[in-house]
Amino acid sequence: MRVYQKLFLYLFGMMLLLLAAITYVQYQREKSSRAELLNEVLQNYNKIISNYLEDKNYNWEELSEIVEHFPDTSLRVTVVDTLGNVLFDTSVKETSHMENHKERPEFLLAATNDIGTTLRKSETTGIEYYYLAGKFSHYYIRSALPYGVKLKSLLKTNVFFGYFMSVILLLAILGIYVITRNFTKSIDRMRIFTEKAKNGEEFDVDVEFPSDELGEISSNMVTLYKQLAKTKNEVINEREKLINHLYISQEGLGIFSSEKKEILTNPIFIQYTSYLSDKNEATSNEIFNLPEFNEINSFIDENLHKRQMRRKRMTIEKGGRYFFVQCIVFQDETFEIVITDTTTMEQENELKRQLTQNISHELRTPVSTIMGYMESILENPSLEPERQMFFIERSYQQSQRLTALIQDIAILNKLDERRKVYEKEECSLLRILQEVLKDLRLEIEKKKFKVSHNLDETIIVKGNSSLLYSIIRNLMDNALDYAGENIQIEINCYREDERFYYFTFSDNGNGVSEEHLNRIFERFYRVDKGRSRKMGGTGLGLAIVKNAILFHKGNITAKKIPGGGLSFVFSLKKK
Numbered sequence: 001m002r003v004y005q006k007l008f009l010y011l012f013g014m015m016l017l018l019l020a021a022i023t024y025v026q027y028q029r030e031k032s033s034r035a036e037l038l039n040e041v042l043q044n045y046n047k048i049i050s051n052y053l054e055d056k057n058y059n060w061e062e063l064s065e066i067v068e069h070f071p072d073t074s075l076r077v078t079v080v081d082t083l084g085n086v087l088f089d090t091s092v093k094e095t096s097h098m099e100n101h102k103e104r105p106e107f108l109l110a111a112t113n114d115i116g117t118t119l120r121k122s123e124t125t126g127i128e129y130y131y132l133a134g135k136f137s138h139y140y141i142r143s144a145l146p147y148g149v150k151l152k153s154l155l156k157t158n159v160f161f162g163y164f165m166s167v168i169l170l171l172a173i174l175g176i177y178v179i180t181r182n183f184t185k186s187i188d189r190m191r192i193f194t195e196k197a198k199n200g201e202e203f204d205v206d207v208e209f210p211s212d213e214l215g216e217i218s219s220n221m222v223t224l225y226k227q228l229a230k231t232k233n234e235v236i237n238e239r240e241k242l243i244n245h246l247y248i249s250q251e252g253l254g255i256f257s258s259e260k261k262e263i264l265t266n267p268i269f270i271q272y273t274s275y276l277s278d279k280n281e282a283t284s285n286e287i288f289n290l291p292e293f294n295e296i297n298s299f300i301d302e303n304l305h306k307r308q309m310r311r312k313r314m315t316i317e318k319g320g321r322y323f324f325v326q327c328i329v330f331q332d333e334t335f336e337i338v339i340t341d342t343t344t345m346e347q348e349n350e351l352k353r354q355l356t357q358n359i360s361h362e363l364r365t366p367v368s369t370i371m372g373y374m375e376s377i378l379e380n381p382s383l384e385p386e387r388q389m390f391f392i393e394r395s396y397q398q399s400q401r402l403t404a405l406i407q408d409i410a411i412l413n414k415l416d417e418r419r420k421v422y423e424k425e426e427c428s429l430l431r432i433l434q435e436v437l438k439d440l441r442l443e444i445e446k447k448k449f450k451v452s453h454n455l456d457e458t459i460i461v462k463g464n465s466s467l468l469y470s471i472i473r474n475l476m477d478n479a480l481d482y483a484g485e486n487i488q489i490e491i492n493c494y495r496e497d498e499r500f501y502y503f504t505f506s507d508n509g510n511g512v513s514e515e516h517l518n519r520i521f522e523r524f525y526r527v528d529k530g531r532s533r534k535m536g537g538t539g540l541g542l543a544i545v546k547n548a549i550l551f552h553k554g555n556i557t558a559k560k561i562p563g564g565g566l567s568f569v570f571s572l573k574k575k
Contacts, residue, residue, distance in 0.1 A: 008180045015172045023165045034155050039117060042132035042143040045070060049077060049143075050136050060088045076129065078142040080107065087139065091125050098124060106133040107140055119147060190218045197225060252339035258304055260288055263334070272339045276318060287337075292316045296327050296337070303329045315342070370395045422464040422551065429501075429572075430455040432465060433491065436472045443480050453491040459501060462575045467548040474541040475505045475568060483509025483566070500554065500571045508565040517558050521546040 052063060067077050067090050079088040084102025086095040101107055109116025110133040121128045122144075129144035130151060145151050246253060252269030256262055262285055273287045288297055295314055303310040310329045315322060324342045329335040373391040377383060383391075433455055437444070444451065461468065472491075479489055487509045495502040512520060519525050523543045549556045549570050556570035 002184075007184065008176055011176045011180065012173060015176065016169065019165050019169050019172070023162060026161055030161070031155070035117075038130070038145075038151075038154060039115075039132055041072075042145070043115070043134060045075065045077070045143045046132070046134040046136075046141040049079070049141050050134075053079070053139075058087070063088060064090060072145060074146050074148075076125075076144040076146075078144070080140040080142065082139065089124070101140075101142075104131075104133075106131040106142060109133070110135045110140055187218075190221065193222065193225075250341075253336065254339075255334060255336045256285075258333040260285060260300070269337075269339060272323060272341070275321075276316065276323070292318070293325075296325065299327060300329060300335060304333055304335065307331045307333070370399060422467060424462050424464055426460050426462050427465045427468055428457060429459045429461060429468065429493075430457055432468050433472055436469060436476055439473070440476055440480065447480060447485045447487070449480065449485075449487050449489060451489045451491070455491065455493060459493055460574070461501065461552065461572050463552045463572065467551060468572075471545050471548050471570075472505075474545045478541055479507045479509065479566075483507045496574075498574075500573055502569075502571050504567055504569050506561060506565060506567040508561065508563070511560055511564055511566045512558070514560065517560070520558055521556070 049063065049067075052066060063077075063079075067075060075090070077088070077090045078086060078101070080086055080101045084100040084107065086092075086098040086101055089095050089098065092098055105118040105120065106116040109118070114135045116131075116133045118131050119128070120131070128147040130147050131142055131144045133140055133142040246264075246266045249266060249268060252266065252272040254262065254265040254269045254273075276292060277286060277290055287293055296312060299310070299312040306329075308329075309331060312327045314325050316325055317323075320343075322342045322345070324340040326338045326340075327335060328338075373395045377388055377391055433453060437451060476489070479487065483489075487507050490504070490506045492504050492506075493501055494504055521542050523540055545568075546556055549572065553573035554571040556568060558566060558568050561567050
């Protein structure tokens with residue numbers, strides 16, 4: 001059964017029940033209303049008769065004549081005393097022979113409720129009557145009408161309301177049909193659409209749906225299908241790109257079955273395996289026979305059938321070249337081997353070892369100095385207090401230098417290896433500059449420096465406030481240490497575009513000769529090594545500046561100023 005048919009039957013059933021309930025209630029109300037009207041007429045008869053009896057003192061002959069003049073000629077009137085004895089009945093002349101009426105239903109009800117009605121067959125006349133009995137002070141008066149065609153017609157409800165409700169039902173059926181057809185139009189179109197989409201048939205994706213919520217949902221589903229189809233095509237294209245990338249990748253990748261048979265390999269993998277095996281093989285399956293792959297073989301054999309993803313890493317050295325090998329076993333019992341030439345990385349590690357030696361050399365001087373001073377104090381207890389204080393002060397200076405060196409090395413290591421540890425936020429360069437100037441206020445005043453700038457609150461950089469502070473602080477420290485005295489420093493934002501701010505940090509001090517400009521950002525590089533150590537410098541300040549600027553996607557250069565001085569030109573990305 002179709003959706004619109006189910007919906008139609010559901011709504012039709014609800015409407016039918018509702019109209020039937022309304023019709024039934026109206027029928028009962030009208031029936032009750034007609035019965036009440038008849039009761040009112042019969043009660044009026046009873047009251048007239050009661051009034052007559054009170055005035056005439058039970059003159060039954062006159063009462064019989066009065067009843068004959070009532071509009072209802074078939075009216076039957078009965079008067080019964082409180083004990084149930086019949087005193088008067090228009091249908092019977094000799095009432096003394098009539099049965100006691102105390103147990104008649106209408107009299108029983110009247111005794112309790114003052115009025116009693118019933119529809120029954122008369123035991124006296126054998127005719128079916130509609131009775132109404134009224135209770136008065138000394139007797140009961142009962143009026144009755146034969147339950148014939150006339151009375152039935154009077155009590156019968158009007159059939160017009162039934163015809164009216166039938167017309168309403170027909171109109172409701174028509175309305176429900178139209179509503180359900182329009183309501184399910186979107187569903188029908190979506191059904192056709194999904195069937196064609198399932199079978200891969202051509203369809204009109206621009207089909208129009210009704211302007212309602214269901215139509216909007218259907219239209220959105222079609223749009224989503226179009227987007228999905230587009231995405232599917234994009235995925236296919238990306239898959240082709242991935243395969244192409246696999247073939248041009250600088251990493252060797254091989255995918256193998258559970259039987260160690262080659263499924264897919266790229267040219268680099270074939271090249272590396274040929275180098276490792278010292279011969280050209282028709283397939284890459286032979287690498288599992290190499291002694292260098294014994295660990296990989298054992299790992300594969302142990303984990304291949306566990307249906308869990310496992311990973312194994314190792315490094316192979318051959319002929320002065322280093323290869324990092326990674327094997328991953330998948331749940332479907334296939335596995336991949338990735339071979340990466342890490343020779344360059346090893347060379348970089350060698351450079352790091354050299355850097356470590358430089359750091360060791362830089363640390364040796366302050367440590368040796370501190371040890372020398374401390375040994376002098378310990379070995380000469382009688383040393384003059386002034387001399388002891390001199391040694392302690394020099395040791396403290398060297399410890400400060402050592403602390404600064406360690407902090408600078410830590411900052412550079414974080415910038416090199418763990419850039420993500422620095423969180424970014426919107427930073428005001430003006431506020432950071434003001435913080436640096438506040439921290440260096442005593443040294444600036446001591447050396448009679450003058451600092452000017454054109455920064456304002458609108459210069460906002462999304463970056464790390466600590467690193468931005470390090471940039472300005474190290475540039476200021478560099479100028480304070482080496483520029484001289486009575487120096488003018490200018491910090492300006494001379495340009496901006498959609499992506500970057502461009503700054504200059506200039507002084508009119510001693511400057512740097514041309515041959516040193518290209519190397520001043522190297523780690524531990526000093527223009528005047530003896531003077532730098534004497535001033536307490538670590539040789540890492542400008543290296544930190546450069547790496548912090550690179551972290552903010554900028555760049556920095558240094559140049560001489562005609563007439564004397566040094567200028568740093570750098571950029572910082574806005575967001």
